[in-house]
Amino acid sequence: MLKDIQVTGQKDTRSGFGDGIVEVARKNSDVVALTADLAGSLKLGQFIKEFPERFFQCGIGEANMIGIGAGLTIGGKIPYTTTFANFSTGRVYDQIRQSVLQRKRSEAIQIYVTNLRDKMQKDGKIRMNDKELQRLSAATAGS
Numbered sequence: 001m002l003k004d005i006q007v008t009g010q011k012d013t014r015s016g017f018g019d020g021i022v023e024v025a026r027k028n029s030d031v032v033a034l035t036a037d038l039a040g041s042l043k044l045g046q047f048i049k050e051f052p053e054r055f056f057q058c059g060i061g062e063a064n065m066i067g068i069g070a071g072l073t074i075g076g077k078i079p080y081t082t083t084f085a086n087f088s089t090g091r092v093y094d095q096i097r098q099s100v101l102q103r104k105r106s107e108a109i110q111i112y113v114t115n116l117r118d119k120m121q122k123d124g125k126i127r128m129n130d131k132e133l134q135r136l137s138a139a140t141a142g143s
Contacts, residue, residue, distance in 0.1 A: 017112055018043025021080055025051055030076055034069050036062045036083040042112070044082065062087045063095050069109045070099035080110040088112075 011019075025031040025047060033047050034056040048055045058065035062083050069079035081088065088111055089096075100109050 014041065014043045017082075018046060022046045022050060025054065028078065029054075030078045032056065032072060032077050032079050034058055034065050034079055034081045036060055036065050036081075036087060038083055042082045063092045066092045066095040066109070066111075067099055070095070073109055078108070078110065080112055082112045 021031070021033055021044070025033075032054045033044055033051075035042055035044060036058050037060050039045070039048060039055075039057065044055065056065075056068060058068060065081050065083070066088075069081045072079045096111075100111075
């Protein structure tokens with residue numbers, strides 16, 4: 001699988017995600033994208049342009065976004081939730097533990113996070129670190 005990936009040049013991870021989700025969505029009509037008021041930061045513009053009916057802007061409501069994503073899996077959708085790392089683990093831990101990890105593997109929700117670590121982005125400086133992913137890893141260890 002990894003050998004099939006073609007390197008086309010260097011780009012930031014957010015742009016890579018934006019391009020990648022469009023590519024996946026072109027191949028699978030069940031792919032949907034959800035974001036918590038970060039469509040621009042997470043490079044979802046092309047996805048929104050091509051698939052406006054498959055895009056869900058959840059506002060500043062990360063917990064709701066995860067719940068909506070979990071619900072969409074019931075109808076066979078493949079949701080990709082997108083936000084900054086600390087908002088996709090800390091604020092929504094209960095939703096991940098109760099709604100996402102209880103799902104069957106066929107009802108998987110994809111959680112994409114960005115701005116991990118203590119880096120200055122155009123979006124501003126937000127303190128996040130590896131503990132965010134450690135917390136999520138601990139929650140998923142038994143699932």
